[in-house]
Amino acid sequence: xxxKLLDILVCPVCKGKLVHDRKAAELICPVDRLAFPIxxxxxxxxxxxxRRLPADEEVDA
Numbered sequence: 001x002x003x004k005l006l007d008i009l010v011c012p013v014c015k016g017k018l019v020h021d022r023k024a025a026e027l028i029c030p031v032d033r034l035a036f037p038i039x040x041x042x043x044x045x046x047x048x049x050x051r052r053l054p055a056d057e058e059v060d061a
Contacts (some may be wrong), residue, residue: 006027009027011031012046014031016029026038028059033055034053035051036049042052
């Protein structure tokens, strides 16, 4: 992921900052506990495509 792109992307739900999980290829919103997938280097910023994080999954904010 390009650093400049990461700096301007925000959660489409709450407009909060996202955390890049390189290993899982996801952008994570710790507030809404949503993980947006990155497919072929392109972040998919649709709420319906996001994975809900279980309560026991830790998020590095």
